Amino acid sequence: MIAVLLVFFPLIASLLVLLANNAMAKKAALFFSVIELVITGYACYLIRTQPDTAMLRFNTPWIFAMGINFHVVLDGISFVLVLLTNILLPIIVLSSFKREFKNANAFYALVLFMQMALVGVFMAMDGFLFYIFWELALIPIYFICLLWGGEDRARITFKFFIYTLVGSLFMLVGLIFLYQHTGPTHSFDINALYKAGQGLTLKAQTFVFWCMFLAFAIKMPVFPFHTWQPDTYTTAPAQGTMLLSGIMLKMGTYGLIRWLIPMVPLGIAEWGQTAVILSIIGIIYASCIAIVQKDFKRLIAYSSIAHVGLIAAGTFAFNIQGLQGAMVQMFSHGINVVGLFFIVDIISSRMNTREISQLGGIRNVAPQFAVFFLIVLLGSVALPLTNGFIGEFLLLNGLYQYNAWYAAIAGLSVILGAVYMLRGYQNIMLGETNKLTLGFADLDRNEKAVLIPLIILIIGLGVYPKPLLDITQPALEKLINSFQAIVSK
Amino acid sequence: MIALLIISLLGVKAMGAEILNFKKPLPFAVLLGLALAIGAGVYEWNHPVNISLFNNMLVFNHYALAFTISLCLITFLWFLLSQNYLESETAVTDHYALILFSLAGAIIMTSFGHMVMLFLGIEIMSIPLYVLAGSNKKSLASNEAAFKYFLMGAFATGVLLFGITLIYGATGSFDLIVISEYILQHAFEMPAFFYAGLILLIAGLAFKVSAAPFHFWAPDVYHGSPNVVTAFMSTIVKTAAFAAFFRLFSTCFHSVENSWSQVIWVMAAITLLLGNITAVYQLSFKRMLAYSSISHAGYILLAILAMNNYSAGAICYYTLAYSVAGITAFTVLQQVYALKGNDLIESFNGLAKRNPLLAFALTVSMLSLAGIPPTGGFFAKYTIFIAAINKGHIYLVLIAVIASLIGVYYYFRLIIAAYFKPVNDEAAIELSFQHKLLLILTILITLALGLFPNYILHLFS
Numbered sequence: 030m031i032a033v034l035l036v037f038f039p040l041i042a043s044l045l046v047l048l049a050n051n052a053m054a055k056k057a058a059l060f061f062s063v064i065e066l067v068i069t070g071y072a073c074y075l076i077r078t079q080p081d082t083a084m085l086r087f088n089t090p091w092i093f094a095m096g097i098n099f100h101v102v103l104d105g106i107s108f109v110l111v112l113l114t115n116i117l118l119p120i121i122v123l124s125s126f127k128r129e130f131k132n133a134n135a136f137y138a139l140v141l142f143m144q145m146a147l148v149g150v151f152m153a154m155d156g157f158l159f160y161i162f163w164e165l166a167l168i169p170i171y172f173i174c175l176l177w178g179g180e181d182r183a184r185i186t187f188k189f190f191i192y193t194l195v196g197s198l199f200m201l202v203g204l205i206f207l208y209q210h211t212g213p214t215h216s217f218d219i220n221a222l223y224k225a226g227q228g229l230t231l232k233a234q235t236f237v238f239w240c241m242f243l244a245f246a247i248k249m250p251v252f253p254f255h256t257w258q259p260d261t262y263t264t265a266p267a268q269g270t271m272l273l274s275g276i277m278l279k280m281g282t283y284g285l286i287r288w289l290i291p292m293v294p295l296g297i298a299e300w301g302q303t304a305v306i307l308s309i310i311g312i313i314y315a316s317c318i319a320i321v322q323k324d325f326k327r328l329i330a331y332s333s334i335a336h337v338g339l340i341a342a343g344t345f346a347f348n349i350q351g352l353q354g355a356m357v358q359m360f361s362h363g364i365n366v367v368g369l370f371f372i373v374d375i376i377s378s379r380m381n382t383r384e385i386s387q388l389g390g391i392r393n394v395a396p397q398f399a400v401f402f403l404i405v406l407l408g409s410v411a412l413p414l415t416n417g418f419i420g421e422f423l424l425l426n427g428l429y430q431y432n433a434w435y436a437a438i439a440g441l442s443v444i445l446g447a448v449y450m451l452r453g454y455q456n457i458m459l460g461e462t463n464k465l466t467l468g469f470a471d472l473d474r475n476e477k478a479v480l481i482p483l484i485i486l487i488i489g490l491g492v493y494p495k496p497l498l499d500i501t502q503p504a505l506e507k508l509i510n511s512f513q514a515i516v517s518k
Numbered sequence: 519m520i521a522l523l524i525i526s527l528l529g530v531k532a533m534g535a536e537i538l539n540f541k542k543p544l545p546f547a548v549l550l551g552l553a554l555a556i557g558a559g560v561y562e563w564n565h566p567v568n569i570s571l572f573n574n575m576l577v578f579n580h581y582a583l584a585f586t587i588s589l590c591l592i593t594f595l596w597f598l599l600s601q602n603y604l605e606s607e608t609a610v611t612d613h614y615a616l617i618l619f620s621l622a623g624a625i626i627m628t629s630f631g632h633m634v635m636l637f638l639g640i641e642i643m644s645i646p647l648y649v650l651a652g653s654n655k656k657s658l659a660s661n662e663a664a665f666k667y668f669l670m671g672a673f674a675t676g677v678l679l680f681g682i683t684l685i686y687g688a689t690g691s692f693d694l695i696v697i698s699e700y701i702l703q704h705a706f707e708m709p710a711f712f713y714a715g716l717i718l719l720i721a722g723l724a725f726k727v728s729a730a731p732f733h734f735w736a737p738d739v740y741h742g743s744p745n746v747v748t749a750f751m752s753t754i755v756k757t758a759a760f761a762a763f764f765r766l767f768s769t770c771f772h773s774v775e776n777s778w779s780q781v782i783w784v785m786a787a788i789t790l791l792l793g794n795i796t797a798v799y800q801l802s803f804k805r806m807l808a809y810s811s812i813s814h815a816g817y818i819l820l821a822i823l824a825m826n827n828y829s830a831g832a833i834c835y836y837t838l839a840y841s842v843a844g845i846t847a848f849t850v851l852q853q854v855y856a857l858k859g860n861d862l863i864e865s866f867n868g869l870a871k872r873n874p875l876l877a878f879a880l881t882v883s884m885l886s887l888a889g890i891p892p893t894g895g896f897f898a899k900y901t902i903f904i905a906a907i908n909k910g911h912i913y914l915v916l917i918a919v920i921a922s923l924i925g926v927y928y929y930f931r932l933i934i935a936a937y938f939k940p941v942n943d944e945a946a947i948e949l950s951f952q953h954k955l956l957l958i959l960t961i962l963i964t965l966a967l968g969l970f971p972n973y974i975l976h977l978f979s
Contacts, residue, residue, distance in 0.1 A: 094831075094975040095904070164891040175938060183934050187927075194890075194926055198919045201900070205907050205915075 031072050032087045032101045035111065036149050038065050043141035051133040055126055058137035062119040062144070069115040076108055076500065091158070096208075096216035101152040105504035109356050109497060110151040110283055113363045114276050116486070118144050121271045124371050124479045127378070128266075130177060136268075139169040143272060150280050156204045156217040159288065160197070163244075163280065167193055170272060177266040189261040192254075196244035203240030206233075207292070219287075226292035227515050231299060238296030241289045242304060248281030249337045251304075252311030262330035267374035270326075274333050275367040279359045282337065285344045286352065291508055294515045297347070305345045305431070309439050311338035316445035320452070325383045326373045328453055329366065332409070335442050336362050342439055343424035349502075349509060351427020356501045357494060358420025361408065361487075365417060368405035368483040375476060376457070379469055385453060390462030395471040399458050401480045406454055408487040410447045416490035519569050519578045520558035521586050522625045524551050529618035535611040545601050548614060552594040559587040574631040574693055582629035584834050585761040589628070592753050592841045593621050598956040599849045600746035613653070616646035617750065624758035628765065633682045633692040636762060640678070640726065643758060644671050647751060651743040663742025670725070670735040678722025684715025685770075694769045702773050716771060716778050720785075723766070726759035729815045730789040740808035745855060748804065749848035752811040753841035760818050764833050772825060782823045783914060789816030790921035797928050803851055804861040806928060807844070810887060813925065814840050817899060817918060820906040828905035831975050835901055838974070839886060839894035839967050846883035846960040850876050853947050866932055868941030876947060877936040879957040886964045888929040889922050894967025901975065 042061035049057045075084055085103040103111065122140065130136045146169070149162030167190065174186040208217055210225040210233075226237060247254045262270050290297050315334035322328035340358050343351040375398070376391075377383045392399040404415075411417035421443060429436035472480070490497065528551040535544050562569075563583050570577040578586075596617075604613050623642030630636045648671065652664025686692060688709055689700040701708065721732060728736040740748045771778065793813030800806040814836075821832040850869075851861060853876060858865040870877035886895030899922065906915050949957070967974070 092972045092975065094972060161891050164896070168885075168890065175934070183938050187930060187934070190930070191923060191926060195923055198923065202903070202907070202912075202915060202919060205900075205904055206912070208904070209908055 030087065031068065031075065031084045032103050032152060034068055035065070035072065035103070036101055036145060036152060038068060039141045039145040039148065043138045043145065046141055047134055047138035049134050051130075054134040054137045055122065058141060059119055059122045061141065062115070062122055065144070066115045066119055069112055072103055072108065073112065076103065076105070080104070080503070088154075091155075095157075096211075096214065096218075097157045098155050098216075098218060099158060100155040100218060101149070101158075102154045103152055105501045106283070106286060106356065106508075107151045109360055109501055110279055111148050113279065113360050114144060114147045114151065116482075117271070117275050117363055117367055120367060120479055120482060121268050121275070123475070124271070124367075124374070125268045126475050132176070136173065136177060139173050140268065140272070143169040143173075147276050147280070151283060154219045156208065156219065156222050156288075158217070160201055160204060163200070164197055166277065166280065167197070170269060170277060173269040173272070174261065174265040178269065179264040179266075182264045185257075185260045185264045189257045192257040193247055196247035196254075199240045200244035203237045203244075206237055206240070223291055223511075227294060229293070229295075231295045234293040234296035235299060238289070238293045238300055241284070241292070242300075245281040245284040245289060246304075246307075246341075248284070249278050249341060250281075250334065251308055251338060251341055252314055252334070253307070255311065255315070255334050258334060259327050259330040262333070263324065263326050267370055270330075270370050271367045274330070274370065275363040278333070278337055279363060282340050282344060282355060282359055285341065286355065286508070290344070290347060291512055294512055297345070301345045301347070305342050305428075305435060308338040308342040308345070309435055311335070312342070312439055312442045313445070316442055316449065319449045320445065322449075323384055323386060325376065325385055325453060325457065326370070328385075328449060329369045329373060332369075332446060332449065333362075333366055335446065336366075336409075339421065339424050339439055339442055342435065343427045346427045346431035347509065347512065348427050348430050349505060350423050350430065352505045352509070353498055353501060354420050354423025354425075354427055356505070357416070357490075357497055358424055360497060361416035361420045361490060364483055364486045364490075365405060365409040368480065368487070369409060371476075371479055371483075372402050372405060375472075380465060382465075385456045387463075388457045388466055389460040390458070391466050391469050392458040393462045394467060394469045397472050397477075398469075401472065401477075401484060402458065403454065404484050404487060405480070406450050408491070410450045411443055414488070414491045416487050416494070418491060419494045519562065519571070519576075521555035521590060522576075522622060522629075524555045524558065525590075525618055525625065526622050527551075529615050529622060532611050532615040532618055535614070541611060544611060544614060545597070545605075548618070549594065549597055552590050552597065555590045556587055556594070559583050559590065563587070570631060574695065575635045576626065576629050577631035578629050581761075581765065581830055582625075584830075585628035585757065585837075586625050588834060588838045588841075589621065589624050589754055589757060592757065592838070592845065593617070595842065595845045595956060595960060596746070596750055596754070598952055598959075599749060599845055599852065601952065602950060603744070603746050603852070607653070613650070616650055620644075620646040620650075620750070621754065624754055627758040628761040630762070630765070631694055633686070633694070633697075636766065637675075637679060637682060639758075639762065640675060643755065644675070647747070647755065650747045650750070651739060653747065654744045657742070659742035660744065661742075663739045666735055666742075667739045674722050674725035674732070677718050677725070681715045681718030681720075681722055684711050684718065688712035688715060694766070698770045698773070701770070705773060708774070713777055716774075717781065719766070720778060720781055723759065723763045724785060727756060727763060727815045727818070728812050729785050729819060730792050730812065731785075733789070733793070733812045733815075736812055737805055737808040740811070741802065741805050745804070745848060745852050745861075748808075749845060752807065752848075753844045756811065756815065757837040757841055760815075760822075760833055760837055764822050764829065767822060768825060768829070775825060779823055779825075782819055783911070786816050786819035786823060787914060787917050789813065789819060790918055794921045794924040794928075798924060800928075801863060802861050803847075803854075803863050803866065803932070806863065807847060807851075810925065810928070811844070813921060814887075816921065817902050820911070820914060820918060821902050823911060823914070824905035824909040826905060826908055828901060828908060832898070832901040832905045835894075835967070835971065835974050836898040839898040839964070842960050842963050842967070843883040843886035843893075843895055846879050846957065846964070847887070849953060849956060849960075850880045850883070853949070853953070857945060857947055863931060863935055864939070866935040867939035869936035871941060872945065873947040873949060875949065875954065875957055879961055880936055881933050882961050882964055884929040884932050886968075888926045890926070892965060892968040894964045894971075897968050897971045901971075 091099040146166035153159040319331035408415040411421040626639030654660035725732040797809035886893035889899040
């Protein structure tokens with residue numbers, strides 16, 4: 030029951046917020062998203078004490094003519110991402126308090142609607158349901174970017190929409206193809222699909238692999254499917270960018286772990302190498318481009334590609350360290366990137382520019398801001414004792430077991446990351462204060478309220494990541510064992 | 519069966535309404551009659567009696583009933599859309615009569631058991647439409663549409679009739695069941711002209727459903743006819759034509775599938791690509807809808823090609839979802855047309871400011887036509903893909919996927935125009951109660967079709 034509540038509570042909240050007037054909308058949205066977080070907390074307690082309870086599962090026939098069930102399950106892998114979604118959502122809502130949106134009620138309703146779709150994606154255990162939620166998540170973000178975005182938004186968001194839809198439709202074809210092979214009683218249940226996929230010939234598995242991989246690779250995005258991303262991130266309103274980078278791209282990495290790799294083991298054995306190489310190319314390529322960016326928001330957009338590339342590479346290595354790393358890093362990256370985009374939003378709303386060259390010396394006028402900024406940034410460049418370090422270390426460790434050379438090249442990302450991030454920090458915060466930055470006001474209460482939880486998470490996870498690792502461990506081991514059994518056959 | 523009687527009687531009544539002093543209550547009577555027809559269809563569905571009349575000339579099985587209900591429902595919505603327009607015309611009652619007779623023909627097309635009834639159904643449905651297409655007497659485009667439609671339609675009917683004749687010559691019967699049994703018994707000894715007849719049948723029916731390469735008439739006819747007539751043509755006529763197409767081929771020619779499936783395969787691929795790509799270049803919304811309606815014919819051809827257990831349900835579902843979205847789109851077009859006097863896409867700029875409900879309805883309808891969840895259009899496409907992949911037509915499905923991506927591009931132009939393009943005047947659009955009701959109904963139906971497809975698919979399993 031808790032499972033259903035988690036999925037549908039945001040939907041109800043979304044409709045209620047839509048009815049609220051503009052002044053009330055943001056408070057209502059915050060209130061509802063905090064309640065959702067409380068429900069998640071209860072689910073966390075359940076998952077730690079009695080992981081097999083029926084509270085965390087729900088399965089009912091939905092379209093029985095086609096073997097489609099409304100089947101949602103909260104296990105270790107899902108939980109991490111649901112937790113991430115529900116932690117970030119109140120923060121994202123809170124971060125928008127100072128902005129006056131036109132039609133605020135519609136904006137917050139869309140944000141909450143998106144929360145429903147995202148939680149649904151992370152919990153769906155039925156191929157068709159997964160696809161529905163996957164598509165549902167796209168519609169609100171499209172409208173958020175389109176209605177409240179920056180310049181040239183119509184063209185850019187449209188490109189983004191078409192791009193992701195291409196991927197999803199190929200994924201749909203792949204899912205239907207698997208569905209056709211689920212034996213006489215066709216079913217979309219994930220285990221039936223696993224069985225169907227694992228029984229296919231190599232040629233058919235290859236086909237399914239590319240269909241599904243395309244969808245996930247576009248969502249993340251992995252090189253060379255990333256061309257929509259920098260533009261979209263830059264033009265979207267800050268909250269839209271946070272949703273996109275903090276939560277939405279995890280749909281892709283989650284899809285790899287849950288929906289792709291166990292589905293077509295032979296396809297992975299054949300093509301996994303290619304996927305790893307693409308991810309690594311993406312890491313290096315995006316890092317190099319990030320170094321030469323002038324616009325700070327774009328810089329972070331590119332850094333996001335690099336981080337996600339590492340997650341993808343570690344996932345395809347498919348050993349316990351790599352997967353653990355992927356889970357932790359998905360969580361950490363969500364936290365860090367939302368923090369960074371919020372900082373960009375603070376700078377651009379105060380200075381009306383994001384050009385790194387026009388800023389400088391902000392530290393002298395806003396010391397508190399400088400400290401917060403630095404901590405978030407260090408999390409992002411994976412300094413030990415921050416959350417980024419745990420994830421990247423595990424990922425590189427996993428990749429090293431897969432192939433030492435790949436790990437060495439991917440490891441450059443940490444160095445390059447330090448280069449562009451610290452240079453950015455230096456140019457924005459240090460040096461001489463100029464005419465523009467002299468008027469930079471320090472953080473106010475609302476901004477601190479957003480940043481403090483993020484900072485606590487960054488340092489807390491960096492020092493003590495055990496709870497996260499404990500929750501994901503059993504589910505991941507189960508996955509790996511079943512995978513190994515098939516490949517070694 | 520009862521539905522057909524009700525509608526025919528209504529048609530006669532409408533024709534005589536001027537003399538019988540029945541003009542005032544006619545609009546209400548028509549809506550009531552259609553609602554009764556839907557009720558009758560549902561009743562017959564639940565009390566299965568496989569009615570066949572006149573030595574199997576008409577067979578009202580479940581397939582026929584499902585399409586009858588769906589057609590009556592769409593016509594009901596259509597009357598909600600067009601009553602204002604009809605009231606403003608001269609010769610109101612004639613319009614009513616023509617539409618009702620056309621609907622009667624459409625119902626015959628879904629329930630024929632005999633080639634002659636197929637032919638009669640097509641004619642009864644088409645002839646009123648030739649008249650209606652030209653009903654805007656003062657407009658040159660409307661005259662051109664009527665003329666084109668009539669000539670091409672007559673020609674296609676001739677081709678179809680020739681096909682029927684050849685099939686008769688090869689099998690010695692007009693009765694669908696007899697034909698199919700004959701083909702089964704003489705599977706490998708059919709004469710060459712039987713296959714020629716098949717191709718001619720396909721050509722004639724392809725004309726009716728406006729599939730490439732027999733689609734050339736459609737854009738001009740759709741564009742020239744009055745808006746409401748186009749709405750009728752692109753929804754009800756298409757639904758009936760597909761119902762007939764599938765009924766004929768699934769009962770008669772299922773066993774010689776290999777001889778015609780290639781033809782349909784190529785037709786579907788061309789229709790999908792051509793319809794969608796041409797739609798991108800249209801500046802007029804009405805012409806765009808015409809091309810999009812051609813491309814939707816391509817999707818439904820996939821289900822005919824699949825010829826398996828999914829097909830009937832998929833076609834019924836698809837045509838219903840497509841028609842409801844189509845009626846919504848034409849309702850919005852009608853309102854914008856009344857304000858702006860043209861049907862260019864740029865006239866839709868800033869529609870959200872003029873009337874939020876209209877803009878939202880347009881959005882839902884476009885999402886449904888583009889096949890985005892959670893609308894009915896998505897599920898419809900999905901069932902079609904399932905049917906086709908089940909048959910092993912994976913490449914054709916990939917073509918269809920690419921085609922629907924192109925579709926997204928031009929459907930979204932409308933959404934973008936409605937919400938994000940600036941307008942220079944702030945003229946609001948006031949909706950009558952009837953149109954408000956209609957839009958809310960269609961939005962609800964579209965979403966319900968997307969969220970609870972079980973009920974319809976369940977009917978066919």
